[in-house]
Amino acid sequence: MVASKKTKKTHESINNRLALVMKSGKYTLGYKTVLKSLRSSKGKLIIIANNCPPLRKSEIEYYAMLCKVGVHHYNGNNVDLGTACGKYFRVCCLSIIDPGDSDIIKSMPGDH
Amino acid sequence: MVKFLKPNKAVIVLQGRYAGRKAVIVKSFDEGTRDRPYGHCLVAGIKKYPSKVIRKDSAKKTAKKSRVKCFVKLVNHQHLMPTRYTLDVDLKDVVSVDALQTKDKKVAACKATKERFEERFKTGKNRWFFTKLRF
Numbered sequence: 001m002v003a004s005k006k007t008k009k010t011h012e013s014i015n016n017r018l019a020l021v022m023k024s025g026k027y028t029l030g031y032k033t034v035l036k037s038l039r040s041s042k043g044k045l046i047i048i049a050n051n052c053p054p055l056r057k058s059e060i061e062y063y064a065m066l067c068k069v070g071v072h073h074y075n076g077n078n079v080d081l082g083t084a085c086g087k088y089f090r091v092c093c094l095s096i097i098d099p100g101d102s103d104i105i106k107s108m109p110g111d112h
Numbered sequence: 113m114v115k116f117l118k119p120n121k122a123v124i125v126l127q128g129r130y131a132g133r134k135a136v137i138v139k140s141f142d143e144g145t146r147d148r149p150y151g152h153c154l155v156a157g158i159k160k161y162p163s164k165v166i167r168k169d170s171a172k173k174t175a176k177k178s179r180v181k182c183f184v185k186l187v188n189h190q191h192l193m194p195t196r197y198t199l200d201v202d203l204k205d206v207v208s209v210d211a212l213q214t215k216d217k218k219v220a221a222c223k224a225t226k227e228r229f230e231e232r233f234k235t236g237k238n239r240w241f242f243t244k245l246r247f
Binding site: 039040044 | 114117196
C-alpha cells in the first residue's frame with residue numbers, strides 16, 4: 001500500500017515538472033525529432049510512454065545509451081503522455097532539450 | 113549529451129543499395145553543407161563481406177576468402193544506425209569528399225580502403241565489423 005502511494009505521488013510530480021517544461025522550456029515531441037535531438041546531442045532527457053512498441057523503445061534506449069542521456073519510462077500510455085504535455089494528440093516519446101525552470105533533469109534520471 | 117556520430121564509429125547503413133551493410137564513419141558533417149543541407153557522414157563500408165576462413169584452407173584459398181569489397185558514400189544521419197563499436201582504421205587521407213567527384217578517384221579510394229580493411233581483417237581484430245549482419 002505504501003509503495004503504490006509513493007508511485008502515485010512521484011507520478012504527479014513528473015506531471016507537474018513536465019507541465020513546467022512545456023511552459024518554460026524547450027522540448028520536441030515524437031520519434032523522429034527525438035532521434036534527431038539525440039544525434040545532435042541536444043536532448044537532455046527522453047521520456048517514453050509505456051505502450052511504445054518494444055523495438056522503437058529499444059532503439060531510443062540504445063541511442064540514449066550512446067549519448068549518455070537519461071531515459072524515463074513514463075507511467076502511462078501515449079494518450080496520457082500527450083495529456084500530460086497539454087496536447088490534444090498522442091505522444092509516444094518526447095525529448096527535453098532545455099528544461100527551463102523545471103528541475104526534471106536533476107530529479108528524474110535515477111530510474112530507467 | 114555526448115556526440116556519438118564521430119569518426120571511427122561503426123554504423124549500419126539502413127537505406128539504399130547498401131542497406132544492412134556495416135560501415136565506418138570517416139568524416140561527419142553535422143551542420144550539412146550547401147549541397148546537402150542536412151547532417152550527413154562520409155562513410156566507408158563493406159560491399160561484400162569476407163567469407164569464413166577455416167583452418168584447413170590452403171593459403172591460396174584463404175587469400176581468396178579474405179577479400180573485402182568496399183564502398184564509399186555520403187549518407188544522411190537518418191539513414192544510419194550507430195552502434196557501440198568503433199573501428200580505428202585511418203582512412204582520412206584516403207577517403208575524402210573530393211574522392212567522390214569522379215569515378216576513377218572513387219575507385220582509387222575504394223581500392224585503398226579495401227587494402228586497409230583486408231589487413232585489419234587478417235589480424236583478427238574487430239571481428240564484429242567483418243561479419244555479415246543477419247536479418
